[in-house]
Amino acid sequence: MTQHRIRNKNLGLAELIAIALGGMVGGGIFTILGISVSMIGSLTPIAIVIGGLIAALAAYSYVKLGLYYRDEGATYSFFKKIYPNSHFSASAIGWFIIFGYISTLALYAYTFSSYAISSTDFANNIWIRKGIAIAVIGVFTLINIWSVNGMGKIEDLMVYTKLVVLTIISVVLMQHGTSSFGTFIDNMALDAEKSNIFSVLIVASLTFVAYEGFQLIINAVNEMTNPEKNIPRAIYSAISLAILIYVVISLGALFAIPTEEIIKNKEYALASGAGNVLGKLGTNLVILGAILATSSAISGTIFGASRQMSVIASDGYFPHWLAIRKNNSPQNAIVGMAVMASVLILIGGLELILEFGSITFLLVSLLMAVANFKIRDKTASSTFLTALSIVCLGIGAILILYYEFTTKWEQMMAIIILYLILAVGAWVYSKKNEMKGKSS
Template sequence: MDDIHRKRDKTLGIPELIAIALGGMVGGGIFTILGISVSMIGAYTPFAIILGGIVAALAAYSYIKLGVYYQDEGATYSFFKRTFPNSAFAASLIGWWVIFGYISTLSLYAYTFSSYALSSFSYANDEIIRKLVAGVVIFVFTLINLWSVKGMGKIEDLMVYTKLVILIIISFVLINHSNTTIPNLLNESKDVEFSAILIVASITFVAYEGFQLVINAVNEMDNPQKNIPIAIYSAIALAILLYVVISFGAILAISFDDIIANKEYALASGANKVLGHWGNDLVIIGALLATSSAISGTLFGASRQMSIVAKDGFFPKFLEKRNIYNIPTNSILMMSFLAFCLILSGSLKLILEFGSVTFLIVSLLMAIANFKIRDKTDSSFFITILAIVLLLASTILIIFYEFQVEMEQMFFIVFLYVVLTFLSWIYSKRK
């Protein structure tokens, strides 16, 4: 019966798969990173974004090779468990880390959605209302994901491709209304050190997190050998293009002081000054679509991975349950509940940093796993080693940056890792 349902529900084509990846990537990340990047390296921001995209593409190489070889919707967790089958604790550990990384990003996207949605109202800074709106948007996309895989895919298509058009239009309009030139901006940023560019490139990697969600949909797609690489590489290329155009538009039309001061709202602020009220509204619509599609795509992919971890006994067993359409209902509900709890906790910035470090470490572990079985996955020795080196360097750089700038946040992240490691150890012993 399970096989019949799986065969019947293979309803996601290339457009839906690209939308899921882009939905996971183009969320709140670019809006946050823009302000941080400009404050650190000024006009070199587009260059750092491209470097971050290259690292993401190299990380994706191992995900794709492992995804095509294993064809397991457990993705990150299953790849590591099956490549290193003799350690229950290691499997449990990566399961707990990656799932809570997704929960943290889900919380961030929902909170960012509510911030933009309320930005034009007098009660925009009311924390209680902001958190309630975030909870409502999570609830809406929980219902959509419980409703239908095909329905979720079509809605994801509409949101993702609409937001791409809106953000690109705004970016090109800003470029057209530029107040300066790239040579002038580069001259103003001549004192920027190359090490700072590399640190920003490492931070930028977070904006590309989400491409691996495609692999979680392996049971809902036809021809994974072809569709997985096409969807992931296409999504990363589109994300790089979008981020570069957005960053060029921002640095050409908006003063660095305004970008740094507004950070997440830099595009909205700039569009408001250049285009007036309608420009501000258009950016807000684009941001709402960006965060909505990120919520939907993350909830779709990560819930399937959570169900797999539970099936293996490393999460509570009830999270394994699926309905007759192969939708992991309990995992979807639990992820939504935990994400809302994180929103209520008020520690979203800390949890975002946790997610950033987590996905760099997890991507590094995937590259190592692919290197171990590179003959089976038909992987290039050079590309896999290059990915390992760059991901390790990026991880070291972002941790170094956090210790320099946000020492308290880094201690909190370490505390979260200790708690999750302890829980994963308990479940590995029970198994």
């Protein structure tokens, strides 16, 4: 196994950055844009930057733990090794993080299909939309099974093309928009008077979901070259690029599209604004950018999360068949994730599933920071930076829970029920593991 892994270290820095950006720059930013503008208007770019800085603090613990343990099980494996006597907590972390990834995978596929048929006669046909979403998951499942190197090269092409397309559109919108730079600054001043720091921080916490995906790099540790240098380089580069592209997208939207339209159209606002400025070409370019964004997000999520799922299954916290590999590729886990995401798409309620994923990733990042603080001497981590990340992520978790309970309490209750169901599954498999350990 070890020799095979050494022979197949195909992923360099460019591929690793592409995997992270693929997981980050999906459909999330388009949805968050509408929520953010409705709450704080032209202050949105500031909240996006703050959210990115919180993500960078969260990434600090992931980088340190990733370099120390070198384990593709990432979040789950780190927690299990730091708290070795708690079967249930390891199992629960595994279940929550994997189902968080499955929920975002379902959302990315659904967003892909929405854009893919948005300019056709089938745009409002829910079953065609769901069918295309399941089909695109199937395509990227086959690509991931086919070849790690092939997946990496395709991910490169999709990610870097989408960044170029979205940047060009946003810059054109800024240049040809209805607002001048002076008007935009005036709007920021007015919104600063109407909003408060509390609102900006809530939006920054909600924005954190748009940065989830940098963790996927650590899942590729067995397939990357030079992990010591490439893990930190890839993660921090990806977060920096994500901040830049999100700020540019938000500025493009705010310069060219009326606030009311951004709030109303949400993820379609950029396409609508580009259509007003550039005509059908502008709309088609945004659709292309969105399709590339969601495609790379689907591919990157399948790649990283399937490896983590396989590790969890090999430890007995998921069904054993998910641990079986062929040529070091976790093909059963890849198929398992695809099937479960497809079931979620068929059931519907993807907004609920997305909120579950958002809260899960923020809380898990907080737990990782706490775990890293516990062994900060072993990971050679800065006490100040680790403590700062705990404080910032803790405040972010409180703010996002406050927002959910005060604006969507019914949805929050449904999320709590979902957590309880997953906790029961995690408990059942943790007990199985304990019994197996005692019998052996």
